Amino acid sequence: MKFRYLLAYTISVFVIHNANGQILPLDPAVRTGKLPNGFTYYIRRNTEPKNRVVMYLANKVGSVLETDEQRGLAHFMEHMSFNGTKHFPKSELVNYLQKSGVRFGADLNASTSFDQTVYQLPLPADNPEILKNGIQIMRDWAQEAILEPNEIDKERGIVMEEKRLGKGASERMQRQTFPLVLNYSRYASRLPIGTEQVLLNFKPDVIKSFYKDWYRPDLQALIVVGDINVAELERTIKTKFSDLKNPIKEKTRTKYTVPLTGRNQFIAVTDKEMPSTVIQVLIKHKAQDLKTAADYRSSLIDGLFNQMLSERYSELSKQADPPFLQGGASIEDLMGGLDMYAVSVVAKPGELEKGFKAVWRESRQAQLFGFTQTELNRAKQNYLSSMEAALKEKNKTQSESYVNEYLQYFLNQTAAPGIVKVNKLVNLYIPGISLQEVNAVSKEYIKDVNRDILIMAPEKDKATLPDEAKVLSWIQSVNEEKLEAFKDNTSALPLLTGSPIGGKIVKEDKDAALGITTLTLNNGVKVLLKKTDFKDNQIVFSAFSKGGTSLYSDSDFQSATNAASLTVAAGVGNYTSTQLRKFLTGKQIGVAPYIGERTQGFNGSATPKDLETALQLVYGYVTEPRKDEDIFKGLVAKTKSGLANRGDDPNMVFSDTVSAVLSNYNIRRTGPSIEKIDQIDLDKAFNIYKERFSDASGLTFIFVGSIDEATLKPLLEKYLGSLPSKGHHDEARDLGIHIPPGKISKTVYKGTEQKSTVYMVFSGPFEYSYENEVKMDAWEEILEIRMLERLREDESGVYAPRVEINTSKYPQERFNMVISFGCAPANVESLIASALDEVKKAGKNGPTQENIDKFKAEGQRTREMGLKNNSSWLTYLNGQLINNEPLTQVNDYDAAIGKVTVSSLKDVAAKYLNGDNYIRLMLLPEK
The missing domain is CATH 3.30.830.10 (Metalloenzyme, LuxS/M16 peptidase-like)
Structure with missing residues (x-):
């Protein structure tokens, strides 16, 4: 038996490895074709959700194709597609779709970027007339926008208001840093929003020229996924779109790129409204393709690298005195055919050098010593577990998910072989990826060429900012440090120090009409179960009891409102929060206690396989919470640092004002401050947390999803039935906080x-x-x-x-x-x-x-x-x-x-x- 399995596995490996250089085939479940005019289509039947269909019109058309006189018109053209087409003049398109239950902006939408423009339209699929008109809308968008001059003039103001919304410190600094990061390529001067000069003054003929040149079938694809008849829809598409015409004199659709120049660059910019100091090191590389099995294996290696590096930075940020407000590094996409190793630090005020060195040190440590085998094992386990969970849901995948896969396949030639094939690749490649391969990634990506250093800071700190030589000296200083290899801090202890005694279900009621079972446990805990078939591998749950922070005085409010987050930050049972993350490796699970104004309880989710661990966590957070003085001090210091320049950000100042006015300046609603943070007392917060969860008799749990009652009931008795109970039910207090009259x-x-x-x-x-x-x-x-x-x-x-x-x-x-x-x-x-x-x-x-x-x-x-x-x-x-x-x-x-x-x-x-x-x-x- 073992020999037969090994033989089958060997043959599988041989076949796939021989095909490593071949393009991965498109998901066989999608029907695709290309019309004689070059128009491409992808059609897939999918009944999640039932009686719904999602249509996308993808155009390989973006702002990078604009001439100087057209800057902003790719995006403007997207707007105009909603302002009058051949079959839906003026605003009739939006009006018609709203009558069909499609919301403008939320459902009906479009987006324009540097290289593409995409229109999206979700529709009811059980109404033939609406479905027919949906295809007509797509046909109109493809080549039959009217572009009336008066509608163009009306839209100028709307686009200018969209541009206005993006203005602020970030946008002003981006305008200075973007050209450098993009090596002064065409992308640097083609932000999709365009220029005010063009938007306010272009002649209608200019946008008509752009539309005629680029909205053409050889650059377009229609993607349709939903509860539809594929063969029938294919015939309709062929009929509707075959007469689309390419221009007689086609302009070449140039594939623009960002060149790698070999230069190292530096820029420091300041703004009076910038609330914090940020430093980034971007090391640019030619992006890897994702077309073949070999490409996919390489992407898995990078994914494992990113996951492990992220865990290290997470652990660093949870130190008692974290050296930064935010910090990390990862391999990320850029644009124009590039990706990058991006190091980023949001520094505490006056601690830029300390924060930067801490982040760079972590990258340097990974470069010198690599990762440990235990880290890699956990990362692999997470990958395989996620893949297993996704595969179990393959029959309940949302149509939108498929659409996005095929969209990337058309626009970027990103492989979309389907989840069954991906699962095979993951399970084939992940076990065989070696520690040596993953450790080689940082050596490949962390180079001293094609490196940009960016600093963005408050204007008041301009005089104290480092120059390029200073930042390079920081890098050199860390590089010369005698670093030690990372020690993976794990624990072999059980999650909890004690075992639950367990209880009993003493009452069971069924509501057949609603499909709800209500259980009462001997300690007073109530549990509602609603079994569904909406997902095959998902259970979501929540719990509440009454009381919350309303039961505490204003002087104790800061301790009460932060009690849950401070307790969770310390971990649970035998584990710190860092150890807990490692303990939960490979589990699809999330559990979070909360204390709100009028209730306290839990929110969570898990796969059926991992639900017992989720219930263990619930039990642990109630009976074995942790308190950590060092973590508390670190969080307080970090929070105070984050407030230092809050008053320089107009949006934050306005947000705090809105909260204050609408609460009649109640201390519980006004914005954060140093004084409020100083009111937080760890012992008091911990005692409030324990008090709020000391009596489970008022708790009501709700579980919804792929529930097996026979399996779940014993777990509920064991973990929820053993929660402490006093039989005393609190009621939330009316604090009298509401919007003032007048x-x-x-x-x-x-x-x-x-x-x-x-x-x-x-x-x-x-x-x-x-x-x-x-x-x-x-x-x-x-x-x-x-x-x-x-x-x-x-x-x-x-x-x-x-x-x-x-x-x-x-x-x-x-x-x-x-x-x-x-x-x-x-x-x-x-x-x-x-x-x-x-x-x-x-x-x-x-x-x-x-x-x-x-x-x-x-x-x-x-x-x-x-x-x-x-x-x-x-x-x-x-x-x-x-x-x-x-x-x-x-x-x-x-x-x-x-x-x-x-x-x-x-x-x-x-x-x-x-x-x-x-x-x-x-x-x-x-x-």
Whole structure:
């Protein structure tokens, strides 16, 4: 038997090794073809999710192809594809899709980068008319945008607002560093957002020329994955796209690259709004292809290297006194045919040299001594475990995942052989990868040529920044240190110091209609089980009991709100947090205790195979938490350092102001400060943590996913049934924190860019009911549609206005609505007036029936998706139980949405959105 297995394995190895230089074949489950005009298509049937289809139109067209007069027009063209095509003039395309339940921006979207432009369209697949029109939309996008001059002029303002949103310290410094990093190649002068001069002044003929030259079938592909008939759709695609025409005089689609010059470069830039000092060392290399089996093996070696190096930096960051705020190194993609070894440090104030040397030392240690066999074994185990978990889910893979694979295959020739083939490659190659091979990676990547050193810092630190010679002396100093090989700190102890005694299930109730089993354990713990078939290898869970930080005084609040994170940072049972990560090698698991304002509990996930370990962790975090004085001091010092320049960042200052005003300046909601950090007492935090989890009788656990009740019940009895119980149930306290009434205006003047942020907040008491919640959900969707139509499309004043409505039952029945947008400072008042006008119309006239229909279509689509999703069910069940609402409410949706009418929404708006309590908050540039 062993001989036969070995023979089969040897033959397998022989076949694959002989094929190492051959291109890996495309996933056989996808049907692909190329039309005579060069147009490519990929079609795959996939029923996850059922009755849905995802379509992508990929174009090998990006900003790198623009002439000087066209800078920004690849991206502008993407915008114009939504502003009028042959079969969907003006804004009819977005309007039609919203009626079909597709949200603009969230579902319907597109993106433009240096080398590509991609349009995405998810649709219902069970409506032949919508599916037919979806293909027509793709056909229109491919070559039939209208590009009307007046629509172009309207879109200029929108694109300028998108450009404005990206402005700030990071963008200003990028403009200085980007050319150097990209070796002054064409990429350096072709940022997709373009230039203001071009965007505001180009003639329509210029963008039409770009469209005609580059939107052509030999550079395009349609990718369709979903619950569809492949043969039928293939016939439709051939009919629809065969008549696409390439230009008579085709321009050559040049493949641009970033050249390797052999130079070493240095740049230091400062900005008054930069909150921290960052140093990067980027060592550039020609990127490896990922086309053949040999390429795939090389990528696995790099992946193992990155994983092990990441673990070392993680361990370094968890020292009692970490030498930096953030630090690490890894092999990363760049662009233009390059990748790089990227070393990055976010330094503590005044400790740039210390932080940089610590990070460089870790890379140098790996270069000199390599990794240990135990590190490699763990990395391999993680790879194989992840692959095993993915393979078990292969029949439940989301369509979006397949689309992205085929997208990379078309755009970048990245191999997409399918998960079955990948699994074979992983299981063939991973065991045979040697420590010597992985250790060679750092020697290959850490070179002293093609190296860029970048420093980005606050302007006030400009005089103290090192020059190139100084940074090189730091590198040389570390390189000359007598370093020792890394010692892998592992433990052979069991996870827990003690064993749970175990309990018993004393009651079991079944709700056949909802498919929920409710168990009561002898210690009072309740457990809800909902078995699903949405995934084959996933269980998600949560737990809660009432109380939270609300039970503690303001003076103890900082200790209470940080109690869970400080305890987790120390580890659990016999293990520090670093040792725990190693102990959990190869397990697909996540468990995190939390203490919120009104509840405490757990969030977690695991595969069925690893669920017992997850329950051990839950038991351990309750019965064997750890406290670590050194880790605590390190976290406090790190947090304080991170706050040093917070006041220089306009967005942080505005965010803190918003929180303060909306909480009526309650100390629990205002921004972080050194004084607040000093209030954290480790002993007090640890005692609060233990107190919050000392009585499990109030805990309710919810498990959703691929559950085997017969296997799970004994585990629940063993680990949850043994949790300590006192039979005392706390109730959360009403702290009286809510948005203040009346009309309030607050303006923050911060920042140098001509950009503004606006928050308009409406709030007040609310009559909480499921029916009213649905009506407020309707207004959230409808008002966002109106803000898009008016502030963006009609007035060209914003890029992406947002409307968010929240309702609460506890501690008080209240609501709040926030309308937010970014814009030019000169347009703030007019846009606020327009937004207020829309809110006023809501109460006076109610919505249009058309917009109600859009909400219902989108709501129905979201509901259908949520009913087939484990995490959505977990969120729903958890929320219903915390709010003391019936679990059967999920069945009331049709009745509730049936009561969403023009009249009923008009009444709701008149009652709640009347402007009696209205707060306007604005961030404006410094005067």
